[in-house]
Amino acid sequence: MYPENYRYTKEHEWVLVEGDRGTIGITFHAQKELGDIVYVDLPKVGTVVEQGKALGSVESVKAVSDIYAPVSGEILEVNTALADAPEKLNEDPHGEAWLVKIRLSHPDEVKDLLSAADYQSYVGS
Amino acid sequence: MVDFGGWDMPVQYTSILEEHHAVRTSVGLFDVSHMGEIEIRGPEALSLVEYVSTNAAAKLREGQIQYSALLYDHGAIVDDILVHKVSPLEFFICVNAANQDKDFEHIRSLNRWKAEVELVSDRYAQLALQGPKAINTLQKLTPADLNSLRYYWFVDGQVAGIPARIARTGYTGEDGFELYVPPDRAESLWHALLDAGSEFGIKPCGLGARNTLRLEAKMALYGHEIHASTYPFEAGLGWIVKMEKGDFVGRAALQKALEQGIKRQLVGFEMRGRGIARDGYEVYVDGRPAGWVTSGGPSPTLGKNIGLCYLPTALSTIGRTIHIMIRNQPVEAVTVPTPFYKRAK
Numbered sequence: 001m002y003p004e005n006y007r008y009t010k011e012h013e014w015v016l017v018e019g020d021r022g023t024i025g026i027t028f029h030a031q032k033e034l035g036d037i038v039y040v041d042l043p044k045v046g047t048v049v050e051q052g053k054a055l056g057s058v059e060s061v062k063a064v065s066d067i068y069a070p071v072s073g074e075i076l077e078v079n080t081a082l083a084d085a086p087e088k089l090n091e092d093p094h095g096e097a098w099l100v101k102i103r104l105s106h107p108d109e110v111k112d113l114l115s116a117a118d119y120q121s122y123v124g125s
Numbered sequence: 126m127v128d129f130g131g132w133d134m135p136v137q138y139t140s141i142l143e144e145h146h147a148v149r150t151s152v153g154l155f156d157v158s159h160m161g162e163i164e165i166r167g168p169e170a171l172s173l174v175e176y177v178s179t180n181a182a183a184k185l186r187e188g189q190i191q192y193s194a195l196l197y198d199h200g201a202i203v204d205d206i207l208v209h210k211v212s213p214l215e216f217f218i219c220v221n222a223a224n225q226d227k228d229f230e231h232i233r234s235l236n237r238w239k240a241e242v243e244l245v246s247d248r249y250a251q252l253a254l255q256g257p258k259a260i261n262t263l264q265k266l267t268p269a270d271l272n273s274l275r276y277y278w279f280v281d282g283q284v285a286g287i288p289a290r291i292a293r294t295g296y297t298g299e300d301g302f303e304l305y306v307p308p309d310r311a312e313s314l315w316h317a318l319l320d321a322g323s324e325f326g327i328k329p330c331g332l333g334a335r336n337t338l339r340l341e342a343k344m345a346l347y348g349h350e351i352h353a354s355t356y357p358f359e360a361g362l363g364w365i366v367k368m369e370k371g372d373f374v375g376r377a378a379l380q381k382a383l384e385q386g387i388k389r390q391l392v393g394f395e396m397r398g399r400g401i402a403r404d405g406y407e408v409y410v411d412g413r414p415a416g417w418v419t420s421g422g423p424s425p426t427l428g429k430n431i432g433l434c435y436l437p438t439a440l441s442t443i444g445r446t447i448h449i450m451i452r453n454q455p456v457e458a459v460t461v462p463t464p465f466y467k468r469a470k
Contacts (some may be wrong), residue, residue, distance in 0.1 A: 014206060018354070035136070035137050035140060035141050035144045036140050036141055038401070038423045039399075039400070039401050039423075040376075041400075041452070057452070059401050059412045060141070061141040061142060061145075061337060061422060061423055061425070062136055062137075062336070063331060063403075064401070064403060083399070108363065
């Protein structure tokens with residue numbers, strides 16, 4: 001369920017770190033709890049985000065949830081396809097529906113994050 | 126599951142969108158057992174009901190139901206209610222879950238006629254069967270002639286062998302029924318209804334779909350469109366206030382408010398810009414704060430983002446460009462006629 005090479009937050013984001021680059025998304029568990037996702041609000045390229053601070057939000061039919069940056073850095077790319085197809089976040093949250101790509105400013109922050117096994121046991125099931 | 130006034134209730138069983146569409150196109154089933162019920166009995170029952178509620182209970186016939194409201198002395202809303210006339214000596218009132226104790230105390234405190242007033246929520250579970258196929262589903266399980274049961278009428282009968290008060294009411298904007306049954310029989314009724322509706326693709330529906338459905342139909346939700354500081358006239362509920370019927374609690378205050386002019390109005394809007402308005406967001410008109418959103422979200426039926434807001438009466442005209450502050454950004458919207466959705470008759 002949860003890719004081994006990703007790292008996770010207790011706020012249900014994931015990050016895939018490759019060198020000083022990271023790809024960020026929300027977890028399968030997050031999309032399941034949110035239900036039908038109908039809107040995604042993401043930062044602009046060039047925005048600097050800080051670990052643990054909101055970088056954007058996703059909205060389901062029912063509610064708004066902030067997305068927190070799992071690591072600090074500068075936004076390099078935004079998944080613009082989600083603007084017209086937010087439902088992809090329900091269908092493929094760990095793959096096609098990544099949210100942003102980031103240049104990590106503090107790569108050592110990754111050690112604060114959960115492994116796939118730890119995240120899995122955190123969310124249960 | 127969410128905690129809702131002490132009840133554990135699902136926001137969704139499968140998907141709010143699927144559940145919503147099931148109700149609009151076929152049939153859905155809601156467990157709304159959290160709703161409260163109050164019975165008022167005795168020779169003076171009508172006098173008490175007339176005095177505590179805004180609509181003309183005296184015009185009700187046996188078996189008829191009326192949407193109404195309880196008001197404070199200052200004219201604002203204690204709760205919105207459904208008054209069922211069981212007999213000249215008995216009224217059955219369905220109230221909001223979170224308000225039931227407050228409502229009960231409110232009615233009791235005004236009971237100078239010494240009518241019998243009882244909070245009977247523990248004696249009733251409530252299931253709401255809603256959608257164009259609700260009648261087909263329910264008719265399979267009851268000898269009651271549902272075709273002859275008109276909207277906002279009820280009959281006491283049986284469903285799947287279970288004694289039930291069958292009311293043709295709902296909170297979705299669709300045809301449908303609300304069934305009041307003994308709590309220990311509710312689970313078997315739930316399963317019987319799901320079985321009977323399976324040929325129509327019935328879906329169990331949670332609070333999420335209940336909210337999107339009622340918003341499209343512009344049905345008020347206590348704590349959002351109406352609360353202890355809104356007058357019925359502000360919320361578009363003037364039609365349930367019968368000023369000419371004689372004295373009732375809140376009437377004098379309403380009379381004064383009407384003479385001074387109603388200062389704000391509940392207005393529907395559609396988002397033009399990208400973004401979803403949510404309860405509590407500020408509304409700007411011509412660059413100035415003018416009101417607030419009471420309910421907002423996506424409309425699954427219309428495929429638009431919609432909402433309701435309060436605006437000063439002078440600004441409450443249809444077709445006005447307004448801005449909703451969404452996370453500190455003004456996003457354009459336009460006021461539109463309501464309800465957003467009306468079923469074809």
